[in-house]
Amino acid sequence: MEIDRKQGVASETAVVVGVHLPEHPTLAEEPLDELAGLVESAGAEVVGRLYQRRETPDMTTYIGKGKLGELKQLVEASEADIVVFDNDLSPAQIRNLEEGVGVKVLDRTELILDIFSTRAQTHEARLAVELAQLEYSLPRLKRMWTHLSRLKMGVGMRGPGEKQLETDRRLVEKRISDLKRELDKVLHRKEREVAARSDRMTVSLVGYTNAGKSTLLNRLTASDVYAKDQLFATLDTRTRRWQLPDWGPVLISDTVGFIRDLPHRLIASFKATLEEARQADLLLHVADASSTAAIDQIRAVYDVLAEIGIEQKDTLLILNKADTADDAQLTVLERRYPGSVRVSARTGAGLDRLCLAVSDALSAGFIEADVETSIGNGRLLAYLAKHGEILSRTFTEDRVVVHCRAPQKYLGRIAPEEAEVRPRVRDHGHHPAPAPSPAPLSEGPIDRDPSLEDVA
Numbered sequence: 001m002e003i004d005r006k007q008g009v010a011s012e013t014a015v016v017v018g019v020h021l022p023e024h025p026t027l028a029e030e031p032l033d034e035l036a037g038l039v040e041s042a043g044a045e046v047v048g049r050l051y052q053r054r055e056t057p058d059m060t061t062y063i064g065k066g067k068l069g070e071l072k073q074l075v076e077a078s079e080a081d082i083v084v085f086d087n088d089l090s091p092a093q094i095r096n097l098e099e100g101v102g103v104k105v106l107d108r109t110e111l112i113l114d115i116f117s118t119r120a121q122t123h124e125a126r127l128a129v130e131l132a133q134l135e136y137s138l139p140r141l142k143r144m145w146t147h148l149s150r151l152k153m154g155v156g157m158r159g160p161g162e163k164q165l166e167t168d169r170r171l172v173e174k175r176i177s178d179l180k181r182e183l184d185k186v187l188h189r190k191e192r193e194v195a196a197r198s199d200r201m202t203v204s205l206v207g208y209t210n211a212g213k214s215t216l217l218n219r220l221t222a223s224d225v226y227a228k229d230q231l232f233a234t235l236d237t238r239t240r241r242w243q244l245p246d247w248g249p250v251l252i253s254d255t256v257g258f259i260r261d262l263p264h265r266l267i268a269s270f271k272a273t274l275e276e277a278r279q280a281d282l283l284l285h286v287a288d289a290s291s292t293a294a295i296d297q298i299r300a301v302y303d304v305l306a307e308i309g310i311e312q313k314d315t316l317l318i319l320n321k322a323d324t325a326d327d328a329q330l331t332v333l334e335r336r337y338p339g340s341v342r343v344s345a346r347t348g349a350g351l352d353r354l355c356l357a358v359s360d361a362l363s364a365g366f367i368e369a370d371v372e373t374s375i376g377n378g379r380l381l382a383y384l385a386k387h388g389e390i391l392s393r394t395f396t397e398d399r400v401v402v403h404c405r406a407p408q409k410y411l412g413r414i415a416p417e418e419a420e421v422r423p424r425v426r427d428h429g430h431h432p433a434p435a436p437s438p439a440p441l442s443e444g445p446i447d448r449d450p451s452l453e454d455v456a
């Protein structure tokens, strides 16, 4: 049996299959809903569902023998083109399942990669997806060539299948290392770009896919980025200028949504895309409060944040879709997550409270300090005035001590040879952390940053 694995899943019909294992908490009341959403997001139609509880997966076919028969019948009756599993399958399990049901079988990771590959638009996102796809397929190459190894000629001779497999493997490995190098370059360029525009406070929207991040960005900044009832509508970062009331302009960026059990290699490849979030002063974690799986989704997002090493960042939880969420559920969520803000990106309700909460959170990054420099250092004085609040100045013969309140991150960028920064100890005995190692002052105006062509 030959199954073409190169084709995407668009315009096909699918049976979705899930196995509930004891260690895997179900996310929704309808456990296969999310997978069905993913299938639809990939452009296919769900024509059947099969769900099984098992203590452990079957080694050869993941589902048991009886269920496999049931699946085959379901596939035939519904004339499905593909079967999609909610669980991750080994290459051998996929092969056995395909033999058992007679159509192409994909697992959740492969489906997500398929969606990503059809959505990726920027150079960077395309590279990331290709890398993740190749890394996924490398251990599975063998399966594609097993049909050729039957042509084996004589004892000790290597069959063309095996030779071909090795050539393929080498080609794939080469491409993987090229892609990694290319992505590394992109990441470094991105790091510099993002750092260069950090003379503005920045906030970054993160959250489960379909939570409403892009809709919120559009609402807050009156822009028009792609937002749709579709999983993984956004794959690229968009940064916009946001006029935060009673505060001033800050930068806000939208990014790729997260999902539970996001394939690790996919997270790794999207590092450059997540750079905005990594360098942001504040994360706005947007959750869909109307989902019955809201709590699990919130937890899944925290898991991904931990995986990319930014779980320590200041985060404000936004309970979005309050317009359609159940009141009792909103109350449960608010009790569970004190400090969260309920909003509706669709109606605009609660956005004033959101703005206040963001201003407060950004202010928390401010420290009070005495900055001592030479009287002639007009550039530094202008810098302090631009980024902070000057409370007083004390002059001596050729020195000036500026008492100011400014974000830690700006004070930290003052070079020691330029000025001495002495943080003031706060009244409640809390000693502000020492300023991070200084980087040269950058006056790079964001308007000239090419990666910010979106900024109005």
Ligand SMILES: Nc1nc2c(ncn2[C@@H]2O[C@H](COP(=O)(O)OP(=O)(O)OP(=O)(O)O)[C@@H](O)[C@H]2O)c(=O)[nH]1
Pocket (backbone or CB within 6 Å): 207, 208, 209, 210, 211, 212, 213, 214, 215, 216, 226, 227, 228, 229, 230, 231, 232, 233, 234, 235, 256, 257, 258, 320, 321, 322, 323, 324, 343, 344, 345, 346, 347
């Ligand atoms: N009822 C309601 N729907 C909303 C709200 N905010 C967003 N939506 C809808 O939710 C769907 C997903 O919105 P997006 O803004 O694309 O979500 P996202 O988080 O950017 O999703 P990805 O980019 O796919 O990760 C769209 O159909 C929106 O119209 C809201 O406050 N209330």
Ligand SMILES: [Mg+2]
Pocket (backbone or CB within 6 Å): 213, 214, 215, 226, 227, 233, 234, 254, 255
């Ligand atoms: Mg989006």
